Amino acid sequence: MRGVLYTVSALIVMTLAYWAYYENYETQEALREAASLQRSIGDARETLSVLEAEWAYLNRPDRLRDLAELNFPVLELMPIEARQFADVHQVMAPPPELPGLDLGDLTGSVEVQGEVSQ
Amino acid sequence: MIRTPLRPLARVLEARSKGENPDKIERENIRVRHEEMSERMRLRAESRLLFVGLMFVVGFVMVSARMMVLASSDVVEPQAANSSARIVAQRANIVDRTGKVLATNLVTNSLYAQPHLMIEPDRAATELAAIFPDMDVERLKKDFKGTRKFLWVKKKLSPEQQQAVHDIGEPGLLFGPREMRLYPNGKLAAHVLGGASFGREGVHSAEVVGTAGVEKTFDEYLRDPVLEGTPLQLSLDLTIQSAARRVLFGGMKLMNAKGATSVLMDVKTGEVISLVSLPDFDPNKRPPVPSKGDASDSPLFNRAVQGVYELGSTFKVFAIAQALELGLVNPSTMIDTKGPMKWGKYKIRDFHDYGPRLSVTDVLVESSNIGTAHMAINIGGKRQRAFLETLGMLQPTPVELVEAPGARPLLPPKWSEISTLTISYGHGLAVSPLHLAAGYATMVNGGTQVTPTLLKSNSVKPGPRVISERTSDQVRKMLRQVVSRGTASFADVPGYDVGGKTGTADKPKPAGGYYKDKVIATFAAAFPMDDPKYVLIVTLDEPVETSGRDPRRTAGWTAVPVAAEMIRRTAPLLGLRPDIEAMAQTKVTEAKF
Numbered sequence: 001m002r003g004v005l006y007t008v009s010a011l012i013v014m015t016l017a018y019w020a021y022y023e024n025y026e027t028q029e030a031l032r033e034a035a036s037l038q039r040s041i042g043d044a045r046e047t048l049s050v051l052e053a054e055w056a057y058l059n060r061p062d063r064l065r066d067l068a069e070l071n072f073p074v075l076e077l078m079p080i081e082a083r084q085f086a087d088v089h090q091v092m093a094p095p096p097e098l099p100g101l102d103l104g105d106l107t108g109s110v111e112v113q114g115e116v117s118q
Numbered sequence: 119m120i121r122t123p124l125r126p127l128a129r130v131l132e133a134r135s136k137g138e139n140p141d142k143i144e145r146e147n148i149r150v151r152h153e154e155m156s157e158r159m160r161l162r163a164e165s166r167l168l169f170v171g172l173m174f175v176v177g178f179v180m181v182s183a184r185m186m187v188l189a190s191s192d193v194v195e196p197q198a199a200n201s202s203a204r205i206v207a208q209r210a211n212i213v214d215r216t217g218k219v220l221a222t223n224l225v226t227n228s229l230y231a232q233p234h235l236m237i238e239p240d241r242a243a244t245e246l247a248a249i250f251p252d253m254d255v256e257r258l259k260k261d262f263k264g265t266r267k268f269l270w271v272k273k274k275l276s277p278e279q280q281q282a283v284h285d286i287g288e289p290g291l292l293f294g295p296r297e298m299r300l301y302p303n304g305k306l307a308a309h310v311l312g313g314a315s316f317g318r319e320g321v322h323s324a325e326v327v328g329t330a331g332v333e334k335t336f337d338e339y340l341r342d343p344v345l346e347g348t349p350l351q352l353s354l355d356l357t358i359q360s361a362a363r364r365v366l367f368g369g370m371k372l373m374n375a376k377g378a379t380s381v382l383m384d385v386k387t388g389e390v391i392s393l394v395s396l397p398d399f400d401p402n403k404r405p406p407v408p409s410k411g412d413a414s415d416s417p418l419f420n421r422a423v424q425g426v427y428e429l430g431s432t433f434k435v436f437a438i439a440q441a442l443e444l445g446l447v448n449p450s451t452m453i454d455t456k457g458p459m460k461w462g463k464y465k466i467r468d469f470h471d472y473g474p475r476l477s478v479t480d481v482l483v484e485s486s487n488i489g490t491a492h493m494a495i496n497i498g499g500k501r502q503r504a505f506l507e508t509l510g511m512l513q514p515t516p517v518e519l520v521e522a523p524g525a526r527p528l529l530p531p532k533w534s535e536i537s538t539l540t541i542s543y544g545h546g547l548a549v550s551p552l553h554l555a556a557g558y559a560t561m562v563n564g565g566t567q568v569t570p571t572l573l574k575s576n577s578v579k580p581g582p583r584v585i586s587e588r589t590s591d592q593v594r595k596m597l598r599q600v601v602s603r604g605t606a607s608f609a610d611v612p613g614y615d616v617g618g619k620t621g622t623a624d625k626p627k628p629a630g631g632y633y634k635d636k637v638i639a640t641f642a643a644a645f646p647m648d649d650p651k652y653v654l655i656v657t658l659d660e661p662v663e664t665s666g667r668d669p670r671r672t673a674g675w676t677a678v679p680v681a682a683e684m685i686r687r688t689a690p691l692l693g694l695r696p697d698i699e700a701m702a703q704t705k706v707t708e709a710k711f
Contacts, residue, residue, distance in 0.1 A: 046225055056219035056302035061360030079361070079687055082613030082696035090698075 122208035172410035238289030313404035370679030377659035379421035385563040430621030433544030483604035495544030613696030618643030620673035
């Protein structure tokens with residue numbers, strides 16, 4: 001009986017030792033990975049800040065205005081003015097759609113008669 | 119263990135035969151046994167004490183050893199703990215009210231040399247001078263061959279320059295990372311942002327500290343690591359600022375002015391939407407502070423905040439509003455305007471004669487000094503001073519710029535009766551355009567005090583009441599008439615009801631007295647006049663309008679057209695709905711895409 005107890009406890013100790021050893025290595029691996037992720041996050045943030053700065057620089061109002069003036073023949077962009085505003089009721093309603101011809105089972109030729117307006 | 123019996127038969131029998139009491143033997147044996155037991159107990163207790171003592175010693179030794187290890191080791195960031203850690207920029211960004219970047223950071227490198235590591239100092243010096251044309255070869259050679267172990271070569275490098283230096287292949291030339299402050303919009307809002315430079319410098323990093331403007335005011339906030347780089351949001355609008363600067367720059371050139379400034383402010387919150395001061399500078403290359411000459415001629419000088427000027431007739435609104443508020447007059451009361459008005463040895467004149475009497479409205483519309491002075495007499499110096507105090511005209515503006523507290527309004531040394539008269543039409547009291555903007559905001563927003571601010575405020579809480587709603591409404595109507603039929607007729611912008619007041623003040627000579635042909639022309643406007651949202655102040659320094667036969671310097675011919683163009687350009691950008699019905703037949707055409 002006693003021998004069995006000793007064997008079992010020795011086995012438990014060995015298992016636990018192995019588990020602790022394994023966990024230790026797992027933890028170290030996880031820490032290394034975390035560190036490398038931190039580094040890449042840092043690099044990404046640095047890239048992001050550079051890109052943001054570049055975006056802000058490329059979108060600075062002076063440059064956009066110069067570009068709008070340079071490309072005036074194509075874009076025809078003008079500063080927005082009060083006379084460009086209008087009320088909704090000033091907008092003309094679209095013309096009513098004409099009733100369509102039923103051309104559902106049209107297979108042969110169609111004869112059209114009438115006067116051609118000059 | 120064999121226990122000795124307490125009553126050993128042999129001894130008991132022996133004792134009995136001798137006639138002794140055998141109980142004595144038992145007692146003797148019990149005593150001996152107790153002695154043995156207590157000895158054992160003592161030993162055990164001693165060993166336990168020793169064990170406990172040993173444990174304490176081991177514990178203390180471990181604690182002190184750990185302390186020594188901690189004290190002697192380098193600082194290491196705990197790795198597993200900071201799972202949410204982020205690389206925070208050294209200095210937070212500054213953004214405008216819509217979130218567009220006004221100031222940000224860029225990582226660059228600095229270049230330093232360690233001459234004792236150099237292999238070919240002469241070649242390195244020659245090649246460096248080829249990369250940086252501003253460097254002197256002889257000087258570099260001398261430095262590289264001298265006794266110094268360390269010297270800075272360049273504070274900031276562009277990536278191309280860095281590569282070129284790298285290609286020299288000199289081991290004594292080394293790079294140190296640097297965070298550089300970048301203002302992507304260049305000159306826009308330069309006076310608000312101020313600038314930044316390096317503080318304490320090391321090889322591996324350098325402090326970036328603000329040198330002026332909001333960069334300096336909020337230096338600690340921007341550098342606070344607890345905020346994790348939360349950007350500082352200003353009340354400025356980049357688009358409006360850009361449009362305003364362009365218009366003002368054009369206006370300054372057209373009117374031959376040597377300087378100009380404009381302030382656009384929200385009348386309810388006091389937020390400064392745009393603040394332009396010309397000439398301006400590029401905060402990326404902040405020029406040095408001039409050591410000689412007039413500081414106010416430097417591009418660094420913020421005319422809107424630091425420049426205190428006598429702003430002329432724009433001040434008449436305050437006198438008239440106070441007279442209305444005190445019930446001394448109503449808008450149609452007739453006021454004596456017969457000139458010239460004599461007061462002691464002084465004479466007050468008008469621009470030209472307006473006849474014997476004008477209504478209060480017309481005094482403002484025609485801008486009569488005499489009429490305003492008559493009202494000021496009735497108000498009295500004490501009440502006038504208290505009124506201007508509540509408008510914040512006698513203290514520096516509380517705006518968040520380091521330059522602001524230094525710009526103290528210039529008051530007359532003694533607030534005498536003649537000062538009361540002249541201040542009523544804007545002479546004898548010099549304030550900044552920002553003061554004027556805050557004052558006008560109070561006049562037209564329904565009469566509550568306004569504190570100018572450069573930070574975006576999300577909640578609107580009206581300040582203490584200065585004038586009643588009714589007075590504010592009367593003032594609005596009068597200001598509208600100044601534009602529709604008075605001195606500011608050029609400010610009639612189609613679609614927006616603009617109201618305002620012009621002011622032309624002679625510039626004071628440094629030695630005393632006034633120049634004949636140098637003026638400060640100001641137009642203080644508010645729009646739209648039925649429910650004002652914004653106040654705009656445009657001030658031109660020494661403008662001359664030369665399209666006519668005679669040069670014209672009055673604000674109506676100089677500052678007003680500039681302000682009108684500014685309103686025309688910015689009002690739609692500010693999201694104000696134009697009054698379409700009032701505009702001339704608008705025609706809707708199809709948009710082209």
